[in-house]
Amino acid sequence: MWDQHMHCMFSGDSDADPVLMINSAINKGLDGICFTDHLDYDYKEEPGLFDLDIAAYEKRIKRLAIVLKEKGCPINIHWGIEIGLQPHITDKNNEVAKKYPFDLVIGSSHVVNGIDPYYPAFYKGKTEHEAYTEYFESILDNLHSGADFDVYGHIDYVVRYGPDKNKYYSYERYADIIDAILKEIISQGKGIELNTAGFKYGLGHSNPTEDVLKRYHELGGEIITVGADAHKPEHVAYDFDKVSNILKDAGFMYYTVFENRVPAFIKL
Template sequence: MKNSILWDCHMHSSFSADSDTDMENMIKGAISRGLEGVCFTEHLDPDYPPTPDQQIFHLDLDAYARRLSFLREKYKDSIMINFGIEYGLQPHLKENLKNHLKLYPFDFVIGSSHVIHGSDPYYGEYFKGREESQGYMEYFESILENLDVFSEMDVYGHIDYIVRYGPNKNLYYSYERYQDILDEILRTLVRKNIGIELNTGGYHYGLGEPNPCTAVIRRYRELGGEIITVGADAHSPEKISFAFDKAAKVLSDCGFRYYTVFKNRKPEFIRLS
């Protein structure tokens, strides 16, 4: 199937602590790939634990909003640019994030699990003293803990993010192995009218699958899920719209005839051509 997905709705620039790419270079990269639109979803991860590489997760939201507004106007005849945020969810942050949402006119809000009980699996320390399967299960349990107290996001980001960093990645991981808890997550999302994303980061992490994997996306659709955005989780221009041809086929194979883009926090459904 040709690439019929023309919006990348999950990307970062140097406003996120884990990217050093200027926002304008990301926009130019998206234009060069023929995209109709992008949504920047810079990281906001309050109470992020100290990291081995001394990474400081800070986001200057005022500067981010000003720069995006300027570039949106500058490139208005070439590409649409939406204003998003990716919240790093933790249960104790619920009031902080709810109040934060009132301050900025976001188009799109991703809620993601990065930190699980004080540790990010991106760093290998998370798996010390844990079986891989135990670490995966604790991660999925943390998603339910977040959903129990916070429902204000538009989609839940890269639901099986942890698989990118497991000791064996997805060698022993499958939807079927964790079906009970994954089904509980998906049913909760459907009930709360929260979507999911097809995050192609899994492909450039060598999983051969998106995040979440195809079987989870298919199950979400079977359970009545309708809202699904697509993003490459790009932190540099060469990853923009990465493997979107594969993403289009996954969506089609899972029963979707469209993907979703959010504007002013409202979903717009775009048909796959």
């Protein structure tokens, strides 16, 4: 198994040494990993927090991959990025995606109409249902903006932080808009991820939920990566023992690994 969503010291919300992240992956028996540090332009709550020194990031990770391979490192180390999508910065984001030789580009919705749902201000003056709907609508806006990415990250990220988290959330309650999102992703030849951080956040489910993963497969979705969204070494491959059954129950017999932004399908 590969963990293709993780962050280290180059992300504004992590201070993890990439060597320790790699060692954790080795100790957990992974076949490979992909670093995907954050880049979020126009992050108003904490300006500059998620600006990414891409040149330094690339140099460090690629140098580590070379040195460790020469020392007989038993896992593959890929280099990617998680880009925070917003329609008004699509061109700026796309320049980055095209300029650098990433293995994987995750596109994620972290900011909705100027506010990250991580902050309580996002929910002020709205019902939880209205807030969640606004979040999903923002994903459609990003998909219609021409954003350049390979897989959409943690599609129901918003439920990690809502007032009741996922107590009243289900695929069925938001089926119309989630189906529209999944159909658009599929039509663009892009994929989604199974993000196990939902278990770490106490949701009892992955992001997106198992029902969304199943619906994605029913609609013809084929590209699906797996990641734990780790920001610390101890969270690498978090609850990966659940992954195979989740994917099989959703109808998948494989998962996807990206190299040079080209997907390869690996049997479970």
